[in-house]
Amino acid sequence: MFEVKAVILLSGGLDSSTVLYQAKADGCECYAISFDYQQRHRRELESARAIALSAHIKAHQVVNFDLTLWGGSALTDNEMELPIDRNLAEMSQNIPITYVPARNTIFLSFALAYAETLGAQRIYIGVNALDYSGYPDCRLDYIQAMQEVFRLGTKQGREGEAIKIVTPLIELKKTEIIELGNNLGVPWEQTWSCYAGGETACGVCDSCRLRLAAFEELGLKDPVFYA
Amino acid sequence: MFEVKAVILLSGGLDSSTVLYQAKADGCECYAISFDYQQRHRRELESARAIALSAHIKAHQVVNFDLTLWGGSALTDNEMELPIDRNLAEMSQNIPITYVPARNTIFLSFALAYAETLGAQRIYIGVNALDYSGYPDCRLDYIQAMQEVFRLGTKQGREGEAIKIVTPLIELKKTEIIELGNNLGVPWEQTWSCYAGGETACGVCDSCRLRLAAFEELGLKDPVFYA
Numbered sequence: 001m002f003e004v005k006a007v008i009l010l011s012g013g014l015d016s017s018t019v020l021y022q023a024k025a026d027g028c029e030c031y032a033i034s035f036d037y038q039q040r041h042r043r044e045l046e047s048a049r050a051i052a053l054s055a056h057i058k059a060h061q062v063v064n065f066d067l068t069l070w071g072g073s074a075l076t077d078n079e080m081e082l083p084i085d086r087n088l089a090e091m092s093q094n095i096p097i098t099y100v101p102a103r104n105t106i107f108l109s110f111a112l113a114y115a116e117t118l119g120a121q122r123i124y125i126g127v128n129a130l131d132y133s134g135y136p137d138c139r140l141d142y143i144q145a146m147q148e149v150f151r152l153g154t155k156q157g158r159e160g161e162a163i164k165i166v167t168p169l170i171e172l173k174k175t176e177i178i179e180l181g182n183n184l185g186v187p188w189e190q191t192w193s194c195y196a197g198g199e200t201a202c203g204v205c206d207s208c209r210l211r212l213a214a215f216e217e218l219g220l221k222d223p224v225f226y227a
Numbered sequence: 228m229f230e231v232k233a234v235i236l237l238s239g240g241l242d243s244s245t246v247l248y249q250a251k252a253d254g255c256e257c258y259a260i261s262f263d264y265q266q267r268h269r270r271e272l273e274s275a276r277a278i279a280l281s282a283h284i285k286a287h288q289v290v291n292f293d294l295t296l297w298g299g300s301a302l303t304d305n306e307m308e309l310p311i312d313r314n315l316a317e318m319s320q321n322i323p324i325t326y327v328p329a330r331n332t333i334f335l336s337f338a339l340a341y342a343e344t345l346g347a348q349r350i351y352i353g354v355n356a357l358d359y360s361g362y363p364d365c366r367l368d369y370i371q372a373m374q375e376v377f378r379l380g381t382k383q384g385r386e387g388e389a390i391k392i393v394t395p396l397i398e399l400k401k402t403e404i405i406e407l408g409n410n411l412g413v414p415w416e417q418t419w420s421c422y423a424g425g426e427t428a429c430g431v432c433d434s435c436r437l438r439l440a441a442f443e444e445l446g447l448k449d450p451v452f453y454a
Contacts, residue, residue: 065292065337072344095382102340105380109336110292113329117299142379149376152369153332155322 002029005120006166007111010034010060012047013193014186014211015126015169018177020055021184022168023124030057031118033111037067037103040075040082040197047192054187063110073100075195082195084204088213091206095134098195098206104137108146108165115163116156123150124166130173143167174214189223200227229256232347233393234338237261237287239274240420241413241438242353242396245404247282248411249395250351257284258345260338264294264330266302267309267424274419281414290337300327302422309422311431315440318433322361325422325433331364335373335392342390343383351393357400370394401441416450427454 006028008020023030034048045062052060071077074097083096104127111123127138136142143165151162169177181188193211194201201208203226215222233255235247250257261275272289279287298304301324310323331354338350354365363369370392378389396404408415420438421428428435430453442449 061296063292063296065290067340069288069290070341070344072340095385099382100340101343102336102381105339105376106333106336109329109333112332113294113299113327114297116328117297136382136385137380139379142376145372145375145379148372149332149369152366152372153364154329155326155363158322158363 002027004028004122005115005118006030006122006124007115007118007120008032008057008124009107009111009126010048010052011126012044012049012051012191013126013207014181014188014191015128015177017047017051017186017191018181018184019124019126019168020051020057021181021186023122023166024055024057025184028122030055031114031120032057032060033107033114034060034062035107035110036062036064038076039067040078041192041195043194043197043199044192047190050190051187054190061114067100067103074098075100082205084202086206086209088210091210092134095136096206099135102137104135104142105146112150112154112163116154119156120163121161122164122166124168126169127167128169128172128174128177130171140167140170143170174210175217178214178218178220191224193224198227200225202227229254231255231349232342232345233257233349233351234342234345234347235259235284235351236334236338236353237275237279238353239271239276239278239418240353240434241408241415241418242355242404244274244278244413244418245408245411246351246353246395247278247284248408248413250349250393251282251284252411255349257282258341258347259284259287260341261287261289262334262337263289263291264303266294267305268302268419268422270421270424270426271419274417277417278414281417288341294327294330301325302327309432311429313433313436315437318437319361322363323433326362329364331362331369332373339377339381339390343381346383347390348388349391349393351395353396354394355396355399355401355404357398367394367397370397401437402444405441405445405447418451420451425454427452429454
């Protein structure tokens with residue numbers, strides 16, 4: 001029935017939820033993968049599960065490991081403080097301390113393992129090079145380097161066609177992502193973007209600020225409840 | 228005191244143990260990393276711990292995750308049977324079912340995260356392109372592709388010098404690895420190569436056969452006890 005199987009990296013946030021709905025719209029049989037890495041905002045996994053259910057996908061794997069073993073990020077070390085109340089100009093100055101070393105490389109590696117085992121042809125990831133954070137592992141040249149790893153590092157890539165990394169959001173602004181998600185029917189109220197780890201979204205961390213600014217620019221109300 | 232910090236991928240086998248001793252001989256401050264991925268031969272982790280202790284290194288991290296979630300390899304799916312009693316010619320015909328999809332990519336990704344957090348300059352890995360198994364993620368072109376990911380996918384690689392992947396064994400034959408390990412004083416009796424998951428090494432899986440053949444070719448006795 002489906003010609004293409006795809007693994008979708010699903011954090012439960014605005015971007016990855018839009019990407020899941022895009023993969024569905026592209027006609028893929030969808031297998032989501034999420035990661036419990038003991039992140040400060042593990043609350044996002046509840047959203048990932050809710051989105052996976054809403055989208056009626058084929059399967060959803062949650063992989064567990066512990067990046068607090070060595071920390072190195074404000075998202076994996078509770079001793080480090082999250083930046084708050086920054087404007088977009090402040091956010092874009094440096095790679096922020098919410099950067100998690102090698103996170104997308106770890107995520108894409110597990111997605112690759114899952115996809116090769118399934119015989120999937122595609123992996124969807126919601127990276128976004130225009131994101132103000134400037135995370136190095138969200139840029140196109142990095143994705144191209146991972147694509148080469150997919151080609152050379154797997155049986156499927158050596159013997160046939162490599163699993164393709166699909167990045168529908170890479171050149172979109174946050175407002176454009178929200179417009180795309182609106183067209184695709186993404187249930188925003190089920191998504192979770194906040195870094196802070198509370199019961200409700202904080203509204204002041206970089207991730208909340210970016211999200212709220214984009215909804216506001218579009219003249220829309222973000223249906224997520226903020227503290 | 229040390230100028231160079233290095234993360235060493237340590238499975239507890241013959242190759243990775245030799246690489247750890249090589250990193251020490253190279254003057255590195257050594258941080259080992261091992262993986263409990265629910266592999267059939269988790270017994271190798273006891274050897275990894277013993278080798279790490281013998282080598283008096285700075286730290287040893289064991290990262291836990293579960294690759295039996297999707298299986299896809301005779302090492303992560305107990306329903307699949309290990310090939311046994313094969314000669315070297317039989318082993319070299321195809322990529323065998325002991326291939327674990329994306330395993331070295333997952334391992335190197337975690338090593339990268341650990342190394343960047345430590346501020347390490349090098350990652351040592353005991354891949355070997357002459358290995359009869361023909362695993363795609365043990366070849367030089369794959370390692371070069373991962374090196375590019377290290378450069379583009381991390382803060383350290385974008386802002387300064389990328390963490391370097393060091394592969395001391397990549398062009399060595401198994402007999403040459405044993406000779407190198409002998410010179411470095413690797414305690415072979417503490418290492419573990421067998422895939423089968425028993426209390427003693429089976430002597431008939433591909434990994435045991437390769438190891439035994441190499442010791443025999445050198446006229447040496449393998450001190451590991453075989454069933």
